[in-house]
Amino acid sequence: MVTIEYFVDAEKVPGLIKAINRYGRIRRRDGAYQWGIFRDLENAERYLETFLVDSGQSISVNTAFDSRGSHHEEQIQKHTVETIVRHLVYATANSVEHATDHNERLPCG
Secondary structure, X not given: OEEEEEEOOHHHHHHHHHHHHHHHHHHHHOOOEEEEEEEOOOOOOEXXXXXXXXXXXXXXXXXXXXXXHHHHHHHHHOOOOEEEEEEOOOOOHHHHHOOOOOOXXXXXX
């Protein structure tokens, strides 16, 4: 599972939602499923994009953004103050023993 937290100023929310929805089509085309964007009811500045990828694809979706969607990435980034990308895997007894931190913060502007 990949989650991307977007922190955005209120006046930029409509543009962010449009850009994320356009990029969501690219993610689904590239193999993501159960894709969605969610608004945080407790923090009006926080939006959360989530999607699943097959474990074999997790390498090709190693970062949340890729060159095929660079225009859409730019559109998203211009609306955000901060972006935090997290990669999660299903937790089992074996996977917890070998856990490492692969999360990243992306610069926004």
